[in-house]
Amino acid sequence: VDATAGELVDALRRAGLRITAPRRAVCGVLADATEDHLTPKEILERLRERGLGSVDPSTVYRTLDTLSQVGLVHHVHLGHGAGVVHLSGGVEHQHLVCEVCGRVEDIPIDELRPMLAHLESRYGFVADGLHFALSGRCARHVE
Amino acid sequence: VDATAGELVDALRRAGLRITAPRRAVCGVLADATEDHLTPKEILERLRERGLGSVDPSTVYRTLDTLSQVGLVHHVHLGHGAGVVHLSGGVEHQHLVCEVCGRVEDIPIDELRPMLAHLESRYGFVADGLHFALSGRCARHVE
DNA sequence: TTATTTGCAAATCGTTTGCACGACT
DNA sequence: AGTCGTGCAAACGATTTGCAAATAA
Numbered sequence: 462v463d464a465t466a467g468e469l470v471d472a473l474r475r476a477g478l479r480i481t482a483p484r485r486a487v488c489g490v491l492a493d494a495t496e497d498h499l500t501p502k503e504i505l506e507r508l509r510e511r512g513l514g515s516v517d518p519s520t521v522y523r524t525l526d527t528l529s530q531v532g533l534v535h536h537v538h539l540g541h542g543a544g545v546v547h548l549s550g551g552v553e554h555q556h557l558v559c560e561v562c563g564r565v566e567d568i569p570i571d572e573l574r575p576m577l578a579h580l581e582s583r584y585g586f587v588a589d590g591l592h593f594a595l596s597g598r599c600a601r602h603v604e
Numbered sequence: 605v606d607a608t609a610g611e612l613v614d615a616l617r618r619a620g621l622r623i624t625a626p627r628r629a630v631c632g633v634l635a636d637a638t639e640d641h642l643t644p645k646e647i648l649e650r651l652r653e654r655g656l657g658s659v660d661p662s663t664v665y666r667t668l669d670t671l672s673q674v675g676l677v678h679h680v681h682l683g684h685g686a687g688v689v690h691l692s693g694g695v696e697h698q699h700l701v702c703e704v705c706g707r708v709e710d711i712p713i714d715e716l717r718p719m720l721a722h723l724e725s726r727y728g729f730v731a732d733g734l735h736f737a738l739s740g741r742c743a744r745h746v747e
Numbered sequence: 748t749t750a751t752t753t754g755c756a757a758a759t760c761g762t763t764t765g766c767a768c769g770a771c772t
Numbered sequence: 773a774g775t776c777g778t779g780c781a782a783a784c785g786a787t788t789t790g791c792a793a794a795t796a797a
Binding site (some may be wrong): 463478479481482483516517519520522523603 | 750751752754755758
Binding site for chain 2 (some may be wrong): 760761762763764770771772
């Protein structure tokens, strides 16, 4: 969540991967982002803003994929649209997405512990609380 | 969940909508399906099996949309692939989708009540427990 | 050098849309 | 008759892929 571009790049290097300009660039964008959920499209835009418009969308996807495999980012679906990516390392959290306004609220995974424990003991199901968001209506948009 | 095609068609009529061959056909497929989650593609296949191959995909999407607006079906996302539809009317349930084998387990929404209540009191967030599934690993696929 | 990455273009998948024709009511 | 629904074809957004050229190691 507060990793520097350098730390990300180092992690890639440690994983035996090659350090290329596009990878540096994507790491830079992720590290510098103030929000913690970015779509590939948003990443592309920021690359363009930085004069790195030559990086291809497919390269961004591939880079995010790589970062994900190395465990540096998580891939999350907040709703119907594009997936988003966020840096790992903070407290694991679940996402509450308001289906009306689209606002995303992060809640610490601990709040869901009891339910997760229940699902596990009752159904043997271990939820990956991160990958899909919970959809519903936020306080401002309950009917 | 055990509605007959006729009941579905009647509900459409009651809603002031027109009864057409494609609509009858889709209702028939939904009513006759043994499983309770169908993708539009699966519906199309079954239409074809019934000699109704002339029904266009877009018509199926539009019909499902209509059924959804009338409240006869629910639209659910079980994972990355196509959305699925299922007849409303049974006990509301949440879906647990195994990200390894894809198996879907339905659990009564009541099992989640405490958590839903918690989210509501704590965040004012009213989850729509139906629209997105919980992803994770089923008993057979916990690492 | 040589295996890994890239850019590009094209393909894919699921879904939506514009439009003129056809058919419920 | 008049509106609503349909088929068709094309557009769509997000993502993936094949491949030859470029490049980090």
